[in-house]
Amino acid sequence: MDTVFTSFYPYSHSRNSLPSTSPSTNDFPSHTSLSFAKFVFTKQSSLRGPFNSHSIKVRASEDGLIPPTDPQNEDFILEDVPHLTSFLPDLPMYTNPLKKTQAYAIVKQTFVSPEDVVAHKVVVQKESARGVHFRRAGPREKVFFKSEEVRACIVTCGGLCPGINTVIREIVCGLNNMYGVEEILGIQGGYRGFYSKNTVQLTPKSVNDIHKRGGTFLQTSRGGHDTNKIVDNIQDRGINQVYIIGGDGTQKGAAAIYKEVERRGIKVAVAGIPKTIDNDIVVIDKSFGFDTAVEEAQRAINAAHVEVESVENGVGIVKLMGRYSGFIAMHATLASRDVDCCLIPESPFYLEGQGGLFEFVEQRLKENGHMVIVLAEGAGQEYVAQSFHASAEIDASGNRLLLDVGLWLTQKIKDHFTNVRKMAINMKYIDPTYMIRAIPSNASDNIYCTLLAHSAIHGAMAGYTGFTVGPVNSRHAYIPISRVTETTNIVKLTDRMWARLLASTNQPSFLGCEAVQERFANKMDDDFHNLKITSI
Ligand SMILES: Nc1ncnc2c1ncn2[C@@H]1O[C@H](COP(=O)(O)OP(=O)(O)OP(=O)(O)O)[C@@H](O)[C@H]1O
Ligand SMILES: O=P(O)(O)OC[C@H]1O[C@](O)(CO)[C@@H](O)[C@@H]1O
Numbered sequence: 001m002d003t004v005f006t007s008f009y010p011y012s013h014s015r016n017s018l019p020s021t022s023p024s025t026n027d028f029p030s031h032t033s034l035s036f037a038k039f040v041f042t043k044q045s046s047l048r049g050p051f052n053s054h055s056i057k058v059r060a061s062e063d064g065l066i067p068p069t070d071p072q073n074e075d076f077i078l079e080d081v082p083h084l085t086s087f088l089p090d091l092p093m094y095t096n097p098l099k100k101t102q103a104y105a106i107v108k109q110t111f112v113s114p115e116d117v118v119a120h121k122v123v124v125q126k127e128s129a130r131g132v133h134f135r136r137a138g139p140r141e142k143v144f145f146k147s148e149e150v151r152a153c154i155v156t157c158g159g160l161c162p163g164i165n166t167v168i169r170e171i172v173c174g175l176n177n178m179y180g181v182e183e184i185l186g187i188q189g190g191y192r193g194f195y196s197k198n199t200v201q202l203t204p205k206s207v208n209d210i211h212k213r214g215g216t217f218l219q220t221s222r223g224g225h226d227t228n229k230i231v232d233n234i235q236d237r238g239i240n241q242v243y244i245i246g247g248d249g250t251q252k253g254a255a256a257i258y259k260e261v262e263r264r265g266i267k268v269a270v271a272g273i274p275k276t277i278d279n280d281i282v283v284i285d286k287s288f289g290f291d292t293a294v295e296e297a298q299r300a301i302n303a304a305h306v307e308v309e310s311v312e313n314g315v316g317i318v319k320l321m322g323r324y325s326g327f328i329a330m331h332a333t334l335a336s337r338d339v340d341c342c343l344i345p346e347s348p349f350y351l352e353g354q355g356g357l358f359e360f361v362e363q364r365l366k367e368n369g370h371m372v373i374v375l376a377e378g379a380g381q382e383y384v385a386q387s388f389h390a391s392a393e394i395d396a397s398g399n400r401l402l403l404d405v406g407l408w409l410t411q412k413i414k415d416h417f418t419n420v421r422k423m424a425i426n427m428k429y430i431d432p433t434y435m436i437r438a439i440p441s442n443a444s445d446n447i448y449c450t451l452l453a454h455s456a457i458h459g460a461m462a463g464y465t466g467f468t469v470g471p472v473n474s475r476h477a478y479i480p481i482s483r484v485t486e487t488t489n490i491v492k493l494t495d496r497m498w499a500r501l502l503a504s505t506n507q508p509s510f511l512g513c514e515a516v517q518e519r520f521a522n523k524m525d526d527d528f529h530n531l532k533i534t535s536i
């Protein structure tokens with residue numbers, strides 16, 4: 001049976017208290033300097049997901065490496081992030097200047113222990129395996145950049161999201177105030193800005209109040225990722241820390257940049273900060289700006305409710321963002337209490353017949369005289385495509401462009417009640433799509449953005465690269481980029497949250513129809529997401 005060894009400590013216990021002379025020699029273990037690292041092991045059969053580049057896989061018998069016998073650590077997995085020393089083994093390291101800064105002068109425990117890890121799953125049973133862990137984010141005692149040597153850049157890609165400007169501001173202010181970094185460049189207009197636009201110099205002064213505005217101070221774009229041109233540009237400009245803010249597509253781009261940097265063997269730390277209004281990035285608890293968007297969605301839902309309760313047989317439809325993941329719609333519905341029915345991409349629905357949407361609308365109109373439907377933009381796309389005979393279009397990044405399910409549903413309900421039921425209804429369709437993401441972040445998202453920015457800075461300064469930061473069970477962690485791009489976060493219909501929504505709205509689950517049941521059965525397995533994407 002294969003045994004998997006994972007490097008656990010960047011340096012051994014005895015080496016944690018390194019002399020404060022700087023630069024010190026690098027004693028980071030490379031993949032081969034196994035004697036410095038403590039290993040934990042697990043049986044390969046118990047592993048889920050791919051290994052990142054910092055996991056070490058060896059056959060004990062082939063390599064003659066016998067793991068320390070530690071029954072306590074059996075089944076403990078560290079999904080570690082790459083480090084610059086894995087391809088630049090002789091990099092010098094320095095004492096972290098943080099302790100000398102105003103902010104951290106009296107902090108009791110300034111540095112995160114290299115032993116600190118964050119558990120992926122916190123609900124366990126007595127007999128559970130210890131499972132997957134990520135390296136805890138935060139400042140390290142030793143850094144791999146001298147402050148005056150750092151030349152950082154920030155880029156924002158993909159769609160907007162509340163809080164992007166806060167992240168930009170806090171990267172600039174954090175680098176400057178905590179590490180004394182002066183050279184920070186803004187890459188304008190997304191990935192293509194690396195090679196097609198001039199950079200802007202970012203200072204704490206120039207970004208001082210950008211967090212009060214929505215959007216991105218640096219502008220954004222889709223498409224235009226050309227890895228070679230980007231890395232050429234990074235080299236030409238002497239950039240050695242790259243902070244990349246964006247969604248799943250952006251993180252894939254960040255992984256490609258990291259790999260090319262590693263191939264060229266240049267000292268450049270690549271840090272990803274996950275951004276997605278749809279909350280569709282896996283592993284992390286929640287994406288920044290999500291709460292703000294849900295809050296803003298309340299205004300649209302409230303408007304719909306006011307409109308429909310003021311007329312006879314009022315039916316309100318509110319369309320919210322959510323390409324493949326219905327989190328915004330689900331959370332906005334749960335928060336509002338004015339919503340009668342929530343339709344999301346993950347949950348199939350049908351219109352006609354017993355247990356269908358038309359029947360439910362009629363029932364609610366009879367009971368209450370009005371009703372509100374919240375609709376995620378990605379819901380029911382296959383029906384809309386059939387009705388409109390539309391061909392698939394994609395954006396510059398290759399994302400499928402969605403058809404307007406809100407308009408489609410509005411028309412379907414109108415037709416049904418006017419022509420079939422001969423019943424007058426008052427339809428109100430509200431489409432606040434961009435309004436919920438084009439606003440500044442709320443108070444809690446602002447704090448969250450600050451933590452993300454700081455975690456990214458500490459990680460890059462400590463020499464980590466090819467990582468994404470984010471909270472895992474409320475603790476910020478460094479997560480290998482590949483881990484957050486391999487799959488997409490979707491609402492699991494089998495989880496209690498969706499059951500809570502159904503229990504709150506008392507809407508039909510739409511499982512009465514045979515065709516839906518068949519699709520639902522397919523969706524229940526882990527491949528649901530892939531099935532969904534290809535089927536629409
Ligand atoms: N597989 C990939 N490899 C390299 N770059 C990619 C990849 N997918 C997307 N990108 C690049 O990442 C950038 C953003 O991608 P995309 O438009 O899909 O937005 P996103 O980051 O997923 O954000 P959002 O959640 O707002 O859609 C684009 O410039 C695109 O070219
Ligand atoms: O900004 P664009 O290109 O119109 O894209 C909108 C899409 O971006 C997102 O906000 C994030 O992926 C989706 O919810 C939405 O479908």
Ligand SMILES: [Mg+2]
Pocket residue numbers: 158247248249
């Ligand atoms: Mg995306």
